[in-house]
Amino acid sequence: MDNEDSQDKWQIQLRKGALELVILAALRGPPVYGLAMLRHLQQFPTTAITEGTLYPLLDRLKREELVGADWIQDGDTRPRKYYRLTAKGERKFQALAASWRQSITDINALLTMPAGAPVDTQGS
Amino acid sequence: MINRHLIRAYVRALATHLHTLDQADADEVIREIEGHLHDVVDLAEERGEDLDVAALLEGFGPPQSLAAQYIAHLQHGTPPPAGFRVLHRVRLGVTRGLYYSMGGFGFSIAAALLWLALAKLFAPDTVGVWSVAGGNAYVISWSGSPQPQAEELLGWMLLPIALLAALWCAEITRRVLKVLRRGLI
Numbered sequence: 001m002d003n004e005d006s007q008d009k010w011q012i013q014l015r016k017g018a019l020e021l022v023i024l025a026a027l028r029g030p031p032v033y034g035l036a037m038l039r040h041l042q043q044f045p046t047t048a049i050t051e052g053t054l055y056p057l058l059d060r061l062k063r064e065e066l067v068g069a070d071w072i073q074d075g076d077t078r079p080r081k082y083y084r085l086t087a088k089g090e091r092k093f094q095a096l097a098a099s100w101r102q103s104i105t106d107i108n109a110l111l112t113m114p115a116g117a118p119v120d121t122q123g124s
Numbered sequence: 125m126i127n128r129h130l131i132r133a134y135v136r137a138l139a140t141h142l143h144t145l146d147q148a149d150a151d152e153v154i155r156e157i158e159g160h161l162h163d164v165v166d167l168a169e170e171r172g173e174d175l176d177v178a179a180l181l182e183g184f185g186p187p188q189s190l191a192a193q194y195i196a197h198l199q200h201g202t203p204p205p206a207g208f209r210v211l212h213r214v215r216l217g218v219t220r221g222l223y224y225s226m227g228g229f230g231f232s233i234a235a236a237l238l239w240l241a242l243a244k245l246f247a248p249d250t251v252g253v254w255s256v257a258g259g260n261a262y263v264i265s266w267s268g269s270p271q272p273q274a275e276e277l278l279g280w281m282l283l284p285i286a287l288l289a290a291l292w293c294a295e296i297t298r299r300v301l302k303v304l305r306r307g308l309i
Contacts, residue, residue: 052189056196081152
């Protein structure tokens with residue numbers, strides 16, 4: 001039971017750390033509104049976040065000028081706030097993605113290489 | 125037909141907890157959250173599906189918690205340095221004192237101006253602004269001309285002018301209090 005709790009906490013921490021990267025990655029395509037982005041993220045078990053997490057985070061990213069937002073009315077539908085990546089957001093995304101890939105490479109290497117074995121530092 | 129009563133109640137509660145944000149920012153947050161909720165309900169109705177609105181709202185969390193995330197940057201934007209809690213308490217005390225005294229002062233002036241306008245309406249001959257001492261001083265009097273030589277200024281125009289001044293004073297006070305309220309967080 002404790003083991004499961006601790007694994008859940010680890011998953012939450014991991015998700016929390018990667019969330020900004022996940023949102024920026026989801027916004028690299030055409031502008032997208034909150035509900036559509038939520039449905040997109042909920043397709044993947046480890047990025048399935050709630051509305052209460054998504055919207056305040058989008059608000060923060062907007063204040064940090066990493067994303068931009070515009071209200072758009074498509075036909076008879078209710079106006080929706082569409083988000084897009086800004087140039088600053090694109091740069092941040094590239095930096096975070098590179099860091100993420102480096103971490104994956106390093107951790108994968110550690111998973112197959114116990115301490116004491118010769119270390120290949122090629123990726124770092 | 126899905127009952128949207130819970131959505132309206134949730135949005136109202138959220139609006140209350142967002143009062144420390146600028147009005148335009150708060151309105152935009154509410155508009156977006158409300159739009160999301162109604163979009164989900166509309167979609168369920170189009171598909172003829174039943175929707176648990178309470179479960180939908182659970183995804184957003186309690187209105188107070190959701191609002192707290194939006195105003196977190198106001199609360200944590202400039203945290204006081206460690207060891208300076210006393211300064212923080214003093215600042216909070218000063219802001220609170222300023223908040224209540226400003227509110228009392230501003231709304232009292234507004235109320236007095238409103239009272240002056242109403243008094244002019246009901247007792248036009250005795251209430252007015254008078255020029256005395258050969259135009260070197262002005263007196264607001266409630267009991268007729270303060271001096272035999274005094275000349276009444278404004279006349280009936282006092283009523284709209286006092287009303288507008290009361291509204292202006294109340295609005296300015298409200299805006300100042302809104303800014304000061306942020307310091308009370």
